[in-house]
Amino acid sequence: MRHRYFSVAIFCGLSVPAILFAQAPTSSSLDDTLQLNEVVVRGYATNRRLLETPASIGLLTRRDLNQRFGTPTLIPAMNTLPGVRADERSPGSYRLAIRGSAIRSPFGVRNVKTYWNELPLTDAGGNTPLNALDVRALGRIEVIKGPSGSLYGAGTGGTILFSGLAVPAGKTNVELSALGGSYGLYGNGIAVQTGKNNSAIALNYNHLQSDGYRDQSAMVRDNLSLIGSFSVSPKRTISVLGLYSDLYYQTPGGLNQAQYAANPRASRPATPTLPSSAAQHASIYQKIGYLGLSHEYRWNDRIQNTTVIYGSNTDFANPFITNFEKRTDQGMGGRTITQFRLPNGPLPTTFTIGGELLRTFTVDRNFGNRGGIADTIQTDEELTARQTTIFAQAETELPAHFRLTAGLSRNDVRYDFTRFPVRSAGALPATTLTRNFTPVWLPRVALLRTFGQNLAAFVSISTGYSAPSSQEVRPSAGGFNATLNAELGTNYEAGLRGSTFNSRLRFDIAVYQFYLRQTIVRRSDATGAEFFVNAGRTDQRGLEAQLSYDFIQPSSTSLFSLLRIWHSMTLTNYRFRDYQQGTTDLSNNRVPGVAPTTLVTGLDAETKLGIYAHATFQFLDQFPLVDANTVMSDPTRLLQATVGFRRMLGQHWTLDVYASGDNLLNQTYSLGYDLNAIGNRFYNAAPARNGIGGVRVSLRW
Known part of the structure; x- marks a missing residue:
């Protein structure tokens, strides 16, 4: 397998994300990209050029999030990054995997830490409400791939850093948008941004709704965000982030192969013992409010501190086939x-120290579900989750263009669970169970060497730790799993990135070997309710590469301001070790849900006249859907394209009109499989060929 990885790497070349390298902005392009030796990333608190960062980091800019694809979701943009896989099993139902971590996520986002300008978005229970964010309010995403616990705490998958839209300095910008498409898709939004001498404020409201491709798959979402930054003195900056999301989406449920082949648009039908998804009005009601404050203080050009605090509240309701959960x-x-920062010594060094404290209190009750109406109470439970992380990191510049990064963190996770009696006759008194996971120290060491301005290589060793999330120790059917252990792993990685031919050809490659112990995997019972178990060890080998080439360079005589082809490749070989399921030995089986080969190719074109076009093709090879590897997925071939016209009209107005097509090859495929599903209900059909059209009008003064 190693020979396969390296031979493909040599053949395909080494690449850096195409999304990082646009030409100088024109009136028809989005001013959101820079050259390789200019772009700065925040990963691992280095605030250095990507070329000088010793880690695998993918970057999505405003062009990738809001222009390349017409669909206003995070899913297609995230899937252009090697090592990242995002699913939307039905509109609004997100699932995200960084380097295969979706094995433990039947829905939602787990095993991934997320931040918005240092504000934690992931709660103390390890869950991230990614579907509460609207892509139209985002300006930039950094994805750190692999264990990053030395600075960001518990998690073995990776870390995501979000940023809002850039606010124009000294100007005010107002943008109105509207879109419509197949299967009842409709959306609109307004964004107001204003920048003054000492402040910047951005207010975004976005609405999106869809009837859905499948039966019982409608969705309605409203998002409101307020971001403000205020320089109250030359040394002090105070920022605020307010988010509110009101999301409703129906859950059609998985189909078995016969049902999927007969009618992929159907929702889960009734069985002799269980009603259908439609009869039970299976759906999710989710309202989230989030308020965060950030204080940055710069004592001088060598010492600075950023401290953030936040509070959040989530109201969640889930009428399911067998119960009705309210949380x-x-x-x-x-x-x-x-x-x-100590820049003047013989070995210039930057020290980073800090800590993070998270607490989430959950009240969770299960009821019977009578046609979408909560019936008799079944369970009444409370869960308190706590996470504490302290960390330190040193980054030292060594002779001969070497840079050494060493970090260490201590992570502590605790759950307190209380079940209250729901019946008076013969009820047991309320009892509290506590699960303390043994605190762990997570080191990371990385060494980088630059070769001139356009080439760098790095190696790193990092450790990962991921305690079970609150949705795993307390599954949907209720109860508390006190025997589930935390995942622990060690990751060995090497990478090479750079550019050549006057920066027209860019490359990035990373190879890794991740040894994971106590791997958490999903199980489900006969009703479809999930629970989780530890599955011994897994060995996870991977190669991630990107290549991009610009056919033109900036020129006053060229018709094109951008003409680029790019390619993304992910190769994996994830296998169980020492995994016994009853009397069956599953050691050496492939880990389900992880495609051995993923290829994504794109073509981007923008003209100085304002016409732009983007085409994207992705291929996923078949992969196992169960631990026994007896059922395989179908290969996925997906073609998407967008054409549009974006241009300034006069001094103040900008018009952007676009049309986009999704699944242009009209393939029947599942965008998100239910792994290890009882009754072989693996399949969640994605929409057939569909189209979207939209318009954005902005005024700047």
């Missing part, structure tokens, strides 16, 4: 990070 989550926490 309220109240979260709070904070993070502080201080940097000390």
Whole structure:
């Protein structure tokens, strides 16, 4: 397998994300990309050029999030990054995997830490409400792939850093948008941004709704966000982030192969013992409010501190086929990070120290479900989750263009669970169970060497730790799993990135070997309710590469401002080790849900007249759907394209009109499989060929 990885790497070349390298912005392009030796990333608190960052980091800019694809979701843009796989099993139902971590996520986002400008978005229970964000309010995403616990705490998959839209300095910008498409898709939005001498404020409201391709798959979402930054003195900056999301989406449920072949648009039908998804009005009601404050203080050009605090509240209801769950989550926490720079010594060094404290209190009750109406109470439970992380990192510049990064963190996770009696006759008194996971120290060491301005190589060793999430220790049917153990792993990685031919050809490659112990996997019972178990060890080998080539360079005489082809490739070989399921030995089987080969190719074109076009093709090879590897997925071939016209009209107005097509090859495929599903209900059909059209009008003064 190693020979396969390296031979393909040599053949395909080494690449850096195409999304990083646009030409100088014109009136028809989005001013959101820079050259390789200019772009700065925030990963691991280095604030250095991507070329000088010793980690695998993918970057999505405003062009990738809001222009390349017409569909206003995060899914297609995230899938252009090697090592990242995003699913939307039905509109609004997101699932995200970084380097295969979706094996433990039947729905939602787990095993991934997320932040918005240092504000934690992932709660103390390890869950991230990614579907509460609207892509139209985002300006940039950094994805750190692999264990990053030395600075960001628990998690073995990776870390995502979000940023909002850039606010124009000294100007005000108002943008109105509307879109419509197949299967009842409709959306609109308004964005207001204003920048003054000492402040920047952005207010975004976005609405999206869809009837859905499948029966019982409608969705309605409203998002409101407020971002403000205020320089109250030359040394002090205070920022605020307010988010509110009101999301409703129906859950059609998985189909078996015969049902999927007969009618992929159907929702899960009734059985002799269980009603259908439609009869039970299976759906999700989710309202999330989030308020965060950030304080940045710069003592001088060598010492600065950023401290953040936040509070959140989630109201969640899930009429399911067998029960009706109602849950309220109240979260709070904070993070502080201080940097000390010593630039003038024989070995210039930057020290980073800090800590993070998260707490989430959950009240969770299960009822019977009588046609979408909560019936008799079944369980009444409370769960308190706590996460504490302290960390330190040193980054030292060594002779001969070497840079050494060493980090260490201590992670502590605790759950307190209480079940209250729901019947008076013969009821047991309320009892509290506590699960303390043994605190762990997570080191990371990385060494980088630059070769001139256009080439760098790095190696790293990092450790990962991921305690079970609150949705795993307390599954949907209720109860508390006190025997589930935390995942622990060690990752060995090497990478090479750079550019040549006057920066027209860019490349990025990473190879890794991740040894994971106590791997958490999903199981489900006869009703479809999930639970989780540890599955011994897994060995996870992978190769991630990107290549991009610009056919033209900036020129006053050229018709094109951008003409680029790019390619993304992910190769994996994830296998179980020492995995016994009853009397069956599953050691050496492939880990389900992880495609051995993923290829994504794109063509981007923008003209100075304002016409732009983007085409994207992705291929996923078949992969196992069960631990026994007896059922395989179908290969996926997906073609998407967008054409549009974007141009300034006069001094103040900008018009952007576009049309987009999805699944242009009209393939029947599942965008998100239910792994290890009882009754072989693996399949969640994605929409057939469909189209979207939209318009954006902005005024700047």
